[in-house]
Amino acid sequence: MIRILLIFILLSVPAFGADELHLYNWNNYIAKETVDRFEAYCKCRVIQDYYSDNEELLAKLAAGARGYDILVPTGNALASLVRQDALLRLDKKLLPNLKNINPAYLNTPFDPGNRYSVPYAYTVTLIGYNVEKMRQLGLPTDTWAVIFDPKYLARVKGRVTVLDSQRELMAAALKYLGYSANDTIESHWDRAMRVILRAKPYWAAFNSSSYIKELTVGNIWLVHGYSNDMFQAQNDARAAKRKFTLGFSIPKEGAVLALDNMVIHKYASRPDLAHKFINFMLDGKNSSELTNMIGSGNPNLAALKYIEPEIAANPAIFPGKEELKKLEMLQDLNMEQRRVLNRIWIKIKIE
């Protein structure tokens, strides 16, 4: 008994001398195999922690979190972190694989010149669904209306979840109304809020992470979520030999494209390992693994040849020229806008 206790206590003391890289990433956003390979390559341990919304990441850092080496913020959160001077400048000499990145994804307005960030992967926020149920109920799968319009929602009441994210849900509602996802006109926000409130009684939950499982189990039939999560759910359902299939598509009104970036936190204790990790992830083969395993879009040109054709051909993962026109990246909001949006969000949550 005492021995078991001792083992537990020993395990809890960080192994001295062992190299550790602390990665603060989105959940379901790196394959275990990739982590294992990196650990073998750098002879270190990767310690992961997860968030399911950019706001969560920013709030955690604002609360004084220290000790993360790598963060993976989306463009708008990246811009905020750059302005806060919370990031470490990258040493490009240590990142020879940076040449693999498609120039179209470099030099974004969020971090001009990529002084702090390197593109990691991208996802589209879209709708995922149980194919058979949608067909059975005669519901469309190419429009936000199915998430927001009571006319459709009445048929799937209690079987729908939406993201628990103020920015993403507002963006979807704004898109549904025909506005830009980055619209900040208050009257438009107000309309979007009313659309959301009207639809809310039909939704089961605000959910940013476990909808993968709910879809796979069959509890939930329709979700607002990220393309890589849908991919995961689809694979899980297949592996579990469910009697249904899962699908996902970009609504015709347009959607949000999130380009996520690897950055090094200012207070990183191991910038050396962090650079190693970034360069490792920029390698074509390693980067392709990310796509093949989690179904994320890939900005890495060297990775394309390793990517499974079925995934590369999926327009919801790799949007083509036509789809790209409909996609928008979210901009950062200033404090005033953030407060207004937050008040709206509270009303949405409580009402």
Added chain:
Amino acid sequence: MSRKLLVVSGAAVYLFLYLPLLIVVAYSFNDSKLNAEWVGFTWHWYKLLLDDDSMLKAAGNSLMIALTASFASTVLGTMAGYALYRYRLKLLPVLIMAPLAIPEILVGVSLLIFFVAINLTLGLGTIMLSHIAFCVGFVAIVVRSRLSGMDESLFEAARDLGATPWQAFRLVTLPLIAPGIVAGALLAFTLSIDDFVITFFTAGVGASTLPLQIYSMIKIAVTPEVNAISTLLMLLTLFLIVVASRVSPGSVRGR
């Protein structure tokens, strides 16, 4: 109340308490990632658990925090409980009861602001300090209630027979309240190892405890690995209690 009714309703409550746990245990052997229907028996999740460093580390953290926090808060709480009983200090009861009388989330939030304000890096240390703060009151109350059941004349008698206050305390009071102290320590340990809210606000990077780990797993995608670790945790504590009752039967029985 008729005895039969009492037994039936008591048994029903026990069922209510245990049925969910039985399900957790049962599903830890289920050969399906989804936790929805029974597929078949497997040890897979336990094997996975043995390989899951972060989970084991979180369990270790939890145990270490609980042991440290319950030890420190038992010492402080016993002193406080004794002071409550012995000296009629006006503000003392308020100070000791207040952390118990306000919602936990407030303690968590205020400690977060405090630690950030004094520039203390959040981590295992801040979790421990926070746990001690909310456990002290509980221990104090348990010890105090044990003392109130005590015959004060015993202490006075010892004093009359020439014992110093310290001797009287050590030889008369302490043995009498020992079960209260042990009960308080057990309570503190339980509260600490189970605490989620305060830990949630005061934990830093890499200082995950089991509850935090489980929370993120439930929020993200629970695999029966969570069931497996809970099953093990229950077994472990059961074991501890059995051992404790062997070593010192009185301490567990509380008398």
Added chain:
Amino acid sequence: MGKNLGKWLISGPPVLYLVVFFVIPTLIMVLASFRYPGEYGGLAPIMRHDASGAHINLTLESYQEYFSDFIYSWLFLKTLAYAVITTFFCLVMAYPLALLIAKSARKYRDLLVLLVILPFWSNFLIRIYAWMIILGPQSVFSQLLNGFLGLFGIDPVRLLFTPFAVVVCLIYVQLPFMVLPLYANLEKHDPALLDAAQDLGANGWQRFWRVTFPLSLPGIYAGIALVFIPVLGIFAVPDILGGTRGIMIGNLIKQEFLEARDWPFGSALSIVLTVSAMIIVGLAALAARRRVGRDV
């Protein structure tokens, strides 16, 4: 002198600890509720400097926000309702159990108490999670219930992600906190009292209502306090089981700190919650004291 020294030696350390790690943090939080949020989260500096010199940078806007819109108070009342319902059911369920344990043979009592405490050790979140499985639409329980309702032509009901799920789980996680103080009280009752009542011709129910119940009131009040207050601040249960309708005030506080980065508003919410909780408990304690005073 010696007595005074002992007093300070004994009460000093715990007092000091609680002042540093409870009183001061609480005061800092009270202050925080009057400050402005920082540009990127946290708090704005207390002093603001501009061309005309230094100004104190404090505000009432967080409180104004709370009182400007009824939805916050409404959420608070809803949270209160959850807490009251939970406490009531905990009491109804815990009482017979505590009584049963107290009346059991001495050698079984410890075991029975242990059985109540044991689920604690399984972790609070595991218990929530168990209910997630039980209430899920695919679970045996849901299917049986809906099959049963179907016999009467009632449409299937959804259990998970509803206020019902939140309340059931709140009762579940709080129940032991009611059982233990009740048992601690009931166990101390002198059986001679009941015998005396019997000798005087009281039947079972009379003995319970006239003797046992009044004597157990302190235990009941302790249990109510232990169950009621924690429920007010809980956020994990509604977070996981509540869906879109089960939000409580704790969720909002958590959101202000861990998503919205508006610490002042979060602090103001915490303070309103705490002050209200203290008023309620204070009133209840006052009423309880009167009641006990009258009965004894």
